[in-house]
Amino acid sequence: MNIEQSKSLFAQAKEVIPGGVNSPVRAFKSVGGDPIFMSYAKGAHLYDEDGNSYIDLINSWGPMILGHAHEEVERAIFDAVKSSPSFGTPGRREVEMAHLITEMVPSVEMVRMVNSGTEATMSAIRLARGFTGKDKFIKFEGCYHGHGDSFLVSAGSGAATLGIPDSPGVTRGTSKDTLLVPYNDLEQLEKVINANEGQICAIIVEPVVGNMGCVLPEPGFLEGLRKSCDKHHLLLIFDEVMTGFRLSRGGAQELLGVKPDLTTFGKIIGGGMPVGAYGGSKEIMNHIAPAGPIYQAGTLSGNPVAMAAGLAVLNKLNDDPAIYHALERTTQAITKGIAAILDQMGKKYHINSIGSMYSLFFTDQKVIDFETAKTCDTTLFGAYFRGMLNCGVYLAPSQFESLFISSAISASQVVSIIESTEEVLHDMYLQN
Numbered sequence: 083m084n085i086e087q088s089k090s091l092f093a094q095a096k097e098v099i100p101g102g103v104n105s106p107v108r109a110f111k112s113v114g115g116d117p118i119f120m121s122y123a124k125g126a127h128l129y130d131e132d133g134n135s136y137i138d139l140i141n142s143w144g145p146m147i148l149g150h151a152h153e154e155v156e157r158a159i160f161d162a163v164k165s166s167p168s169f170g171t172p173g174r175r176e177v178e179m180a181h182l183i184t185e186m187v188p189s190v191e192m193v194r195m196v197n198s199g200t201e202a203t204m205s206a207i208r209l210a211r212g213f214t215g216k217d218k219f220i221k222f223e224g225c226y227h228g229h230g231d232s233f234l235v236s237a238g239s240g241a242a243t244l245g246i247p248d249s250p251g252v253t254r255g256t257s258k259d260t261l262l263v264p265y266n267d268l269e270q271l272e273k274v275i276n277a278n279e280g281q282i283c284a285i286i287v288e289p290v291v292g293n294m295g296c297v298l299p300e301p302g303f304l305e306g307l308r309k310s311c312d313k314h315h316l317l318l319i320f321d322e323v324m325t326g327f328r329l330s331r332g333g334a335q336e337l338l339g340v341k342p343d344l345t346t347f348g349k350i351i352g353g354g355m356p357v358g359a360y361g362g363s364k365e366i367m368n369h370i371a372p373a374g375p376i377y378q379a380g381t382l383s384g385n386p387v388a389m390a391a392g393l394a395v396l397n398k399l400n401d402d403p404a405i406y407h408a409l410e411r412t413t414q415a416i417t418k419g420i421a422a423i424l425d426q427m428g429k430k431y432h433i434n435s436i437g438s439m440y441s442l443f444f445t446d447q448k449v450i451d452f453e454t455a456k457t458c459d460t461t462l463f464g465a466y467f468r469g470m471l472n473c474g475v476y477l478a479p480s481q482f483e484s485l486f487i488s489s490a491i492s493a494s495q496v497v498s499i500i501e502s503t504e505e506v507l508h509d510m511y512l513q514n
């Protein structure tokens with residue numbers, strides 16, 4: 083495979099951008115090799131600067147659930163651009179967006195738009211602190227909630243890949259208010275709550291984790307969180323930046339039947355544009371300025387072009403819930419295909435999947451939390467990633483990320499993904 087243009091661009095990028103990338107998860111540090119620079123994408127395919135094509139299994143880390151350059155989304159964006167990309171005043175699309183979100187996600191009665199998932203979670207925690215008057219919050223090891231200071235403690239995703247447990251620059255004063263509990267461990271949760279009685283504002287959780295690879299809540303875990311929050315008067319925050327509008331119209335909370343007090347969104351909600359949001363009951367949300375005293379603002383929040391893109395995607399998902407069944411069928415066809423190959427070879431592995439998310443873990447253990455995720459053989463994963471890339475399948479360049487299926491992936495592309503997987507796994511294990 084010729085990747086001369088990518089190599090040259092990466093060399094130029096490293097001179098003027100830290101590490102040559104604008105987000106660490108795009109680097110190939112943990113899998114080896116240089117990152118591929120994409121030039122355009124359409125439907126299920128990415129096309130790089132050298133003209134190679136790849137079936138895309140990350141879909142911009144989630145947002146491109148309908149595939150790339152979807153015609154209706156494109157048209158909505160063009161329409162918005164023609165009327166000026168920003169006003170700095172309220173606009174019609176923001177109202178439509180807020181109504182649509184409250185319709186699709188019943189626990190959300192009121193919503194504030196921001197510009198990224200990171201902003202959404204930072205703002206939700208500020209709101210939880212301001213509303214309850216308590217400083218501490220609980221997060222789970224390996225869950226990623228964006229790069230806000232107070233979340234960069236055992237943060238999964240890029241931080242796990244690069245081995246940055248606590249980032250320099252995050253003060254001890256900040257991280258002391260972040261209490262850590264292993265995912266899926268209700269016993270430990272109760273201990274931590276009791277040891278900090280009266281000081282905790284909220285529990286924040288990925289209801290399905292995407293950021294230590296795809297990890298599912300054990301039966302009863304989310305229900306247990308809801309119960310603990312009710313018992314101890316804590317707010318339950320579901321970080322649905324990844325799962326929102328992906329696992330169902332109403333996200334993980336609808337699929338799994340547990341209602342949070344606050345929800346954060348990102349990724350799909352912007353249809354590929356930089357958007358985030360947080361929402362909940364009117365009672366809580368009315369504490370945000372200018373309705374209430376808790377300050378949170380944004381020059382470009384609710385930007386018309388971003389709203390247009392997000393609305394086009396959400397309306398499509400809202401109008402056609404059959405999309406979710408099709409996405410799940412595609413995902414299961416891929417994971418079953420991979421499982422059959424590895425079973426036949428007699429190799430140990432673990433696959434987690436739900437809806438249109440999945441991860442293949444190179445470990446013999448069931449992956450239920452950050453400890454078990456870390457048992458994976460990341461060297462094997464690197465070989466798998468490079469092999470698939472050479473076959474024209476673009477995976478997330480880290481063992482600790484979920485893959486995201488789009489509705490643009492066809493049955494014949496599923497077949498070619500499985501054929502590539504078979505070739506790559508055979509090569510890999512022959513060499514080992």
Ligand SMILES: *Cc1c(COP(=O)(O)O)cnc(C)c1O
Pocket residue numbers: 197198199200201203226227228229288292293321322323324348349358
């Ligand atoms: C991606 C992600 C974030 C951060 O969103 P950005 O838009 O990258 O700031 C937060 N939480 C979860 C669960 C995510 O997957």
